Amino acid sequence: MTIDRRKFFKSIAITGMSIIGVKASGAPKAETDEHDSEFYGILYDSSICIGCQACEKACAKAHGLPEPTDKPEKGILRKTSENQRCVINSYETSQGEVYVRNQCMHCDEPACAAACLTQAMYKTKEGPVIWRENKCMGCRYCMISCPFDVPKFEYGSTNPKIQKCDMCYDRIIEGKKPVCVETCGDALFFGTRQELLTEARRRITEIPELYLDSIYGKEVAGGTGYLYLTPVTPDELGFDKRIQDSSYPALTKSFLYSVPSVFILVPTLLLGIHEATKSKKTKDENYD
Numbered sequence: 030m031t032i033d034r035r036k037f038f039k040s041i042a043i044t045g046m047s048i049i050g051v052k053a054s055g056a057p058k059a060e061t062d063e064h065d066s067e068f069y070g071i072l073y074d075s076s077i078c079i080g081c082q083a084c085e086k087a088c089a090k091a092h093g094l095p096e097p098t099d100k101p102e103k104g105i106l107r108k109t110s111e112n113q114r115c116v117i118n119s120y121e122t123s124q125g126e127v128y129v130r131n132q133c134m135h136c137d138e139p140a141c142a143a144a145c146l147t148q149a150m151y152k153t154k155e156g157p158v159i160w161r162e163n164k165c166m167g168c169r170y171c172m173i174s175c176p177f178d179v180p181k182f183e184y185g186s187t188n189p190k191i192q193k194c195d196m197c198y199d200r201i202i203e204g205k206k207p208v209c210v211e212t213c214g215d216a217l218f219f220g221t222r223q224e225l226l227t228e229a230r231r232r233i234t235e236i237p238e239l240y241l242d243s244i245y246g247k248e249v250a251g252g253t254g255y256l257y258l259t260p261v262t263p264d265e266l267g268f269d270k271r272i273q274d275s276s277y278p279a280l281t282k283s284f285l286y287s288v289p290s291v292f293i294l295v296p297t298l299l300l301g302i303h304e305a306t307k308s309k310k311t312k313d314e315n316y317d
Contacts, residue, residue, distance in 0.1 A: 068137065068156030069201060070254035071210060071217055072225040073130050074232070075266070076239050078216040080117050080128040084209035088115050091197065091208045101128060106267065111181045114194040115209065122265040129266045130216075133158060133179045133194040134246065135254030136276075137222075143278035144174035150191075156222070156254050157196035165191065176250055176272045196254070225256050232258060251276025 080101045089096050095112050101119040103126065109116055115132035139158045141150045149165035152158050160171075160180070171180045171191065183189040197207035205211075210219040218228055226244065233240045245257035249272055257263075264270050 087212040137252040138276040140277035141171035
């Protein structure tokens with residue numbers, strides 16, 4: 030079979046430059062303001078949450094998902110899924126029963142976006158981490174890389190999507206609040222990350238006996254868009270203690286710089302051959 034030399038070298042060049050670009054820059058970055066504190070986010074106050082699930086139901090309705098039928102129960106862990114972008118769980122703690130909301134954390138430097146080869150998973154300049162269907166190639170690397178186990182794949186669908194909380198990005202760019210915040214009374218507070226930190230500090234200072242003197246998400250995984258105020262330590266509320274404080278994409282940068290060139294060039298060569306021969310194969314099949 031004859032290979033079109035021009036197409037071959039063009040494929041090699043494009044693929045090589047793409048990989049070199051990833052190697053040099055690590056994760057793709059959103060076009061942010063000078064300070065990442067201007068990302069929008071949500072402060073969740075578990076001391077106020079009563080586990081009513083109003084946020085869950087509003088989220089499901091807004092995104093065309095089934096309304097949740099199960100309820101938070103102590104000892105039963107409810108997880109986000111392809112049908113549910115957020116869940117409320119109940120925990121028996123040293124301070125009694127405490128409810129906790131779980132959803133995408135909208136990391137300042139998201140591992141899912143760093144792992145995505147096509148930038149389908151993307152950190153917007155406004156703050157929310159969104160999934161872009163038209164760019165997704167279905168590799169599901171975002172699911173593997175997320176330290177919070179958030180993105181979910183619709184395995185049973187003929188046109189599968191990645192489901193996760195997008196912080197109602199379409200509403201935010203219109204100047205509106207996320208539907209969960211608009212539905213909830215006081216447990217959810219929306220604003221820029223700096224506003225969230227200021228509000229969290231104000232509550233801790235004014236009612237120190239109600240809160241643990243800590244803001245979960247301020248530093249974990251390099252900082253997150255969802256911040257938590259709680260009356261007890263995070264491990265009592267099911268948070269994974271293994272999640273580090275530093276950014277996960279920061280780890281990949283040093284790794285990529287240390288990878289020998291052969292591991293970069295061999296896959297590039299194979300992909301280049303595949304692209305160069307694909308059109309020839311298609312022509313032969315059509316002729317037959």
